[in-house]
Amino acid sequence: MNNGGPDDYHIMRIELPFCLMIFYRVSKKMMISAGEASGELYGALLSREVKRLWPDTEIFGIGGPRMKNEGVTLIAPISQVVGIVEAVKHTGEVRDTFRKAKEALVTKRPDVLVLIDYPDFNIALAKRAKAAGIPILYYVSPQVWAWRRGRVKTIALLADRIAVLFPFECEYYKETGLPCEFVGHPVAETINITQTKEELKKDLGLAPDRDVVTLLPGSRPAEIKRHQAIIKGTAEKFHHEFPGVQVVVPLTAESNLPEGLPDYVKVIRARTTEAVACSEAAAVASGTVTFETALTGTPMVVFYRVSPVTYFLAKLLVKVEFISLVNILSxxxxxxxxxxxxASPDRIFAEMKRILHDMPYRNDMISDLGKIKALMSGKKPSQRIARMAGEMAGW
Incomplete structure (x- = not known):
């Protein structure tokens, strides 16, 4: 009979880890860094797909309410900063977020790090992850085609793979040796309009027999505040000249217009795609929503304002002819x-009138918007990114 002597103790010491290796299930871990609103949407869609493929995955990182709703543990919130001057005012907030992100890399040790745009922050974070030996997938290239092209080489040295939203972007990484794949734009996954304009209007509480125009001030508080007078002035012009037209201002669930709007303006929350899709024309603050509007086929005018200093610096640094994705892709x-x-109410209103009444101009614009939609045909970016990340993590 075995009495548990020294030899048996030695055997137990060896066999216990072996047993644990058989029965212990190593959890999967992914970290996502999505520094701003549009990237946070992509992070939410990615998280949903990862959870579908690997339900037991622990996902944590920098994000917002949409990522949290998909089961992501947030270590810090996304930034609401727009522009160079605005960024300077929030350096303390950014530093605190970066500190938390660094700590998470060490304490949680993810199997893979997914970086979504937000280049200055995410490139710095990538350096820490690279030193720690964590695989890095860069999802959504910074706009290297617009400015600071030198970031291409930096990203190529740090990331293991990069996934881009538009086909022309891979050309910029071609000479670096970094594996680059055009996966399509995740916003296209969110647009699945099957209703008629009349049905959409009714669903949104609008009169189905009256035309709609939408005025989109942006999603961040600073954008909305800066554009509010433009939106209000344009709405007034429509109400005065075309009182039968329904003026709609779509906002996110969290956004507010500080000064409010007249009663004849209908504010619709968390239904931007539907509001734009049932519109005859839209005035859109430059950003991802211009691409979203293009995918609905709604003709538009694009506007934007930043602080004078930010605009001056941007003119010096940014080398592109256009700012809207619609024109860049076209x-x-x-x-x-x-x-x-x-970006004045007079000019915006004049262009929207032309869109509504100059039919050859309107039809040409709609035709060109259809070509942009065709670029995304057959693409499933969130699913592809999830599988790429899983491959890199060894799942």
Whole structure:
């Protein structure tokens, strides 16, 4: 009979880890860094797909309410900063977020790190992850085609793979040796309009027999505050000249207009796609929503304002002819862009009137928007990114 002597103790010491290896299940871990609103949406869609493929995965990182709703543990919130001057005012907030992100890399040790755009922050975080030997997937290339092209080499040295939203972007990484794949734009996954305009209007509480125009001020508080007078002035012009037209301002669930709007303006929350899809024309603050509007086929005018200093610096640094994704992807002016002082109610209203009444102009614009939608045909970016990340993590 075995009495548990020294030899038996030695055997137990060896066999216990072996047993644990058989029965212990190592959890899967993914970290996502999505520094701003649009990237946070992509992070939420990615998280949903990862949870579908690997339900036991622990996902944590920098994000917002949509990522949290998909089961992501947030270590810090996304930034609401827009522009160079605005960023300087929030350096303390950014530093605190970066500190938490660094700590998470060490304490949680993810199997893979997914970086979504937000280049200055995420490139710095990538350096820490690279030193720790954590695989890095860069999802959504910074706009290297617009400015600071030197970031291409930096990203190539740090990331293991990069996934881009538009086909032309892979050309910029071609000479670096970094594996690059065009996966399509995740916003296209969120647009699945099957209803008629009349059905959409009814569903949104609008009169189905009256035309709709939408005015989109942006999603961040600073954007909304800066554009509010433009939105209000444009709405007034429509109400005065076309009182039968329904003026709609779509906002996110969390957004507010500080000064409010007249009663004849209908504010619709968390239904931007539907509001734009049932519209005859839209005025859109430059950003991802211009691409979303293009995918609905709704003709538009694009506008934007930033602080004078930010605009001056941008003019020095940014080397592109257009600012809207619609025009950049088309390689020509499809929609009118009105910036800074040109982004006035008078000019916006005049362009929207042309869209509504100049039928050849309107039809040409709609045709060009259809070509942008065709670029995304057959693409399932969130599913592809999830599988890429899983491959890199060894799942």
């Amino acid at each position: 390689g020509k002016r499809v929609v009118l862009e009105l910036l800074q002082e040109k």
